[in-house]
Amino acid sequence: MSEVLEGLLQKRASLAAELRALDAGIAAYRRAVAPTKSAAAVHVNGTRPTMSLAARKKLSLLAKARWAKKRKEDKK
Numbered sequence: 001m002s003e004v005l006e007g008l009l010q011k012r013a014s015l016a017a018e019l020r021a022l023d024a025g026i027a028a029y030r031r032a033v034a035p036t037k038s039a040a041a042v043h044v045n046g047t048r049p050t051m052s053l054a055a056r057k058k059l060s061l062l063a064k065a066r067w068a069k070k071r072k073e074d075k076k
Helices: 002-033 037-045 053-075
Strands: none
Touching: none
């Protein structure tokens, strides 16, 4: 009985390894074939990709924080 179980476990391990190899191959193929979002946006209109409102707001808040820090340091 343990021989049968051992054989099944070995088969399961080999199939799992084969599945991991297939997944890695599929992922590599998708990376090679599919263009990135930013590259596609640059090629569409020839300029930088459009920035989302959330990204603009985040950059704005970061810039305001930098300037506030600089003004605070300049007062000293």
